[in-house]
Amino acid sequence: xxxxxxxxxxxxxxxxxxxxxxxxxxxxxxxxxxxxxxxxxxxxxxxxxxxxxxxxxxxxxxxxxxxxxxxxxxxxxxxxxxxxxxxxxxxxxxxxxxxxx
Numbered sequence: 049x050x051x052x053x054x055x056x057x058x059x060x061x062x063x064x065x066x067x068x069x070x071x072x073x074x075x076x077x078x079x080x081x082x083x084x085x086x087x088x089x090x091x092x093x094x095x096x097x098x099x100x101x102x103x104x105x106x107x108x109x110x111x112x113x114x115x116x117x118x119x120x121x122x123x124x125x126x127x128x129x130x131x132x133x134x135x136x137x138x139x140x141x142x143x144x145x146x147x148x149x
Contacts, residue, residue, distance in 0.1 A: 058149040062088065067121055075104065075119055080141055081149035082132075088149075089132060091141070092117040 058081055062068045067088050068076070078100060080091045092098035098117030116136050120129040135143065 054149075061149060071104070072121075075101070079119075082144050082147045083149055084132070084144065084147045085128070087128065088121040089129065090119040091132075091136060 055076065058076060059068070061083060062076065065083075065086075065088070075090045078090060079093055079097050082089045082091070090101060092101050093116070101117040101119045104119055116133060118129050118133050118136075120126075120132075141148070
């Protein structure tokens, strides 16, 4: 996995920010990843990824009515994650390309 450029970049940042542990490691290869306002977000691309995200112990926003499921790290607030979820539903991921991991 570390030979893939995108995953390598993602791992480097998440390790640097001390966001990877044995509980969050499986998230690295799942969904779309963003680092916004010093917060790590993992957004499910589809229903099956959303269901996997929702099994993680920690903070997540359940996907409902076409909104993606979102895992967010302990630094961020639930309100911020909910705004991101709503924005993804309205505008899609294009707005966040600069913050994509």
